Amino acid sequence: MLQSSYSDSFWFTLFHEIGHIINGDYGISFEKETGEKEIAADLFAEDRLIPREKYNEFVSNKRFSLNDILHFADDINRDPGIILGRLQNDGLVGYDDWTMKPIKHKYRVKTL
Numbered sequence: 189m190l191q192s193s194y195s196d197s198f199w200f201t202l203f204h205e206i207g208h209i210i211n212g213d214y215g216i217s218f219e220k221e222t223g224e225k226e227i228a229a230d231l232f233a234e235d236r237l238i239p240r241e242k243y244n245e246f247v248s249n250k251r252f253s254l255n256d257i258l259h260f261a262d263d264i265n266r267d268p269g270i271i272l273g274r275l276q277n278d279g280l281v282g283y284d285d286w287t288m289k290p291i292k293h294k295y296r297v298k299t300l
Contacts, residue, residue, distance in 0.1 A: 196273020198295050200233050207232030237270050252281050254288060261291075269293055 193201075207229035208214070234240070246260050252275055261268035268291040275281040281288065 194273065194292065194294050195267050195269035196276075199237055199267070199270055200273065203233035203236050204229045206236075234274070238266065238274055239264065243274070247275075247278070247280060254290065257288075257291065 208225065210232060211225065211228050213225045213229070234243075242260075242264055249256075257271050257275070258268050261271045272281060272288055272291050276283050
């Protein structure tokens with residue numbers, strides 16, 4: 189069976205779950221869970237995927253064209269889809285912005 193996940197969702201979810209482990213949170217987690225443990229795991233994922241200082245500097249320029257995102261992604265050696273996903277999550281780029289289609293791609297994962 190093949191499952192698909194956008195690159196930003198795949199990497200964020202992976203690092204979020206690693207964040208739980210790093211923070212000593214080995215409990216069962218549910219999708220709509222909130223609280224300090226979830227916030228800590230989110231921050232861990234955000235900071236590992238895109239260094240906070242570099243991200244803050246990037247967004248302070250308020251330039252989010254396809255080329256701006258590609259350049260920033262190259263600068264920090266990340267998949268541009270990860271940058272796009274963060275910008276969309278933070279409300280800085282619309283989910284319906286068709287100009288971003290070239291960097292919004294899915295990974296296919298084969299499951300057993």
